[in-house]
Amino acid sequence: MTGGALGLAVRLSPKQERSIAESNARLNIWQGAIRSGKTIASLIRWLAFVANAPRGGSLVIVGKTADTISRNVFDPLMDPAITGPLAARISYTRGAPTATILGRKVEIISCADARAETRLRGMTCAGAYVDEITLLERAFWDMLLSRLSVPGAMLFGSTNPDSPSHWLKRDFLDRAGELDLRSWHFRLDDNHALDAAYVTALKKEYTGLWYKRFVLGAWVMAEGAIFDMWDEDRMVVSELPLMEKWLAVGVDYGTANPFDAVLIGVSVPDDAGQRRIYVTNEWRWDSRQQRRQLTDAEYSLRLADWLDDIPETFGPGTRGVRPDWLIVDPSAASFVMQLHKDGFRPQQGDNSVLDGIRTVSNVMAADHLRVHASCRALLDEIVGYAWDDKKAERGEDAPIKEHDHSVDALRYALHTTQAVWLRLLEPVPAY
Template identity: 70%
Template sequence: MSTPATATAEEGRKLGPVVSLSPAQEKSIANSTARINLWSGSVRSGKTIASLLRFLIYVATAPRGGSLVIVGKTADTIYRNVFEPLMDPSLTGPVARRIFHTRGAPTANVLGRRVEIVSAADVRSESRLRGMTCAGAYVDEASLIPEGFWDQLLARLSVSGAQLFATTNPDAPNHWLRKRFILRVNELDMRYFHFTLDDNPALDPVYVANLKMEYTGLWYRRFILGEWCMAEGAIYDMWDPDRMIIDTLPQIEKWIGVGIDYGTVNPLSAILAGVSVPDHFGQRRLVLASEWRWDSKAERRQLTDAEYSERITGWLDHIPDPYGPGTMGVRPDWIIVDPSAASFVAQLHRDGFVPTLGDNAVLDGIRSVSNLIAADQLRVHRSCAGWLGEVGSYSWDDRKAEKGDDAPIKLDDHSLDASRYIVYTTQSVWQQLLEPVTGNY
């Protein structure tokens, strides 16, 4: 007679996924037989693929009489993280032809079973589960799901034999998911699987080595080692002023844009960023080339939005353009503005600019800047005095970290916020340009 683990493995072979699994993935699939099954660990460690294959196995034999549910923070992340790999024949083989989902649709069909798609961006999403009886659930990025929603989902898994499968990247050690579930795994009907980057042997060793170099500090511990660790100390602890501050601008291949952190009583800071031409090693870098900053307290005068716009225009007009000697003035592709500065955005429109509201995802923005610094892909001109004055003292908030929240101390960060807006919001533009160029230089 088969044990639950061997039965799970046999069902997996029947489904026929073509992806080659690591020992850690195979073990997690075979042993995820509890009511709650959680995969946690580093980026690209293979945890998501293992959990998705296990969910497919469950759907094939799930009890009837209740709904199947897939949960994520947004409909877009659910499609990207769950359905794109599920419908990829290179991962799930012929099973991919039996999975149907249209991006944004409220339901999907997986192996002939109707599956409800539920986004859980905030606590109000909990109402979408009211009255539902669930036979099974898959949760993507569980640490981003509101605690009340998670509790409601568990309460709805009332069909006999119902199971929940979930993945998460590590978060702060005081996060509710760690305190209430991971630390109590032996007290609950639960299985927990921890993955590190090295648990995925299918990755290119060069890619793994690069990823390990690009993440440092907090990000390395969480996204490489898969640890639930606290944010502490300096945020940009990998910053090297001796190497990264430049006195002469390199030739700029593409002016990416200006990031603006708006302030009236607080300083307004504008940072100009561009991508340099390849150096003799074929490497381009993102360059913070110039800064315009107005501190009303130091200047003893506040400027209007119209004055801000006029002075920023004048600043851009008088920046020496490294395209050639004697040329002056730049007009970058993007003007990325603090999303809270509605009146200033309106003024920029009136003055002929096409501003874009910055993406204010603070942690994601900090991580993008951190990765640039760690990969030695950032240079800052010495004229960016505000930015250089802030970067060394930019630190995590210890009090918030003790409560499980990762947040920087909101003090002397205006130029850093401006750079974060331009770096993170335009990441898809400059990132592809920083790929090393082959050839003789």
């Protein structure tokens, strides 16, 4: 079964075509590196299945959230550059509970938590497509499999690799010989349609755990230092350039634990035309050391005083800064309210821990981050920030939750404002 035979616009690699042709098991899983072609192959196979799916049961598409389903599944399915004339036969509105694919009604189920399992109860399924399987709760997955009871029912899905102890690998992929299951492993280099410069850039940007999983497509355990690409000799600076944009203050809120704020700017281009992200200043209040807890109002006042007193923000002799964004620990609802009362415009930070760690790691790996030597708490935490070995053994990727307040503040700020600074870090062309 080839792209041409299906009337598709996209050109498939031999590995993609082979996986589409051979995916006739009850469970069919494409797994491996990002941008490796696995998702496109799995979606094309899903289209072929829907066209001839058994009657008498529901078809379902499952993903972590409505947004990820729309972005990862329907954006490519409805793109004529990928699915050709078939795109016109796919109808879906973001957030809607159903879609129409090749004349068949398809149920859309997001499963942000285990309670989503109740949406499957009582359903009889003829087929399912699952986006990012490893992000599903095990209870939901088990319920979904039990619903695939129509004769000829099949499941198709894709996923990036996770810990080798993850239930999907341990109980399904590693037991493929015992189950009616087929899987295909993709590496980044398997996608021949990608621009060579883009592939080279990705390989440089990902290091350590992320390189093994997202470039090689390996199921490896999170272990050791999280920021293993950190280079203190290169990334710690004693002098700061002028800032083109004061980007953000990131705040990790604490009462008994330390309260930490970091100020982040984007520098003017250097001689090579490259801007960088600079952590220029840090303010911390450790109530245990100070033997006094501050109120929300006191934190807000001291944060303002700290920003007002920062010297040389726009050149020699100038003081004070108000960055474009004030990104606050999303658990600090009362502090956010106080900031609003005091004239700030705070925004709750994106606390997707692994995604945030990956964002910070990529900035470091691309050599786009600098930290001023005065930010001692952050510098001490970066080198000690490590994966939790006990949680890794249970298949969970998580950092050790201690001595991480400055790192969390940095993570909130960079991950939440990523759409802003990414375009700024593109090299300035020389004329």
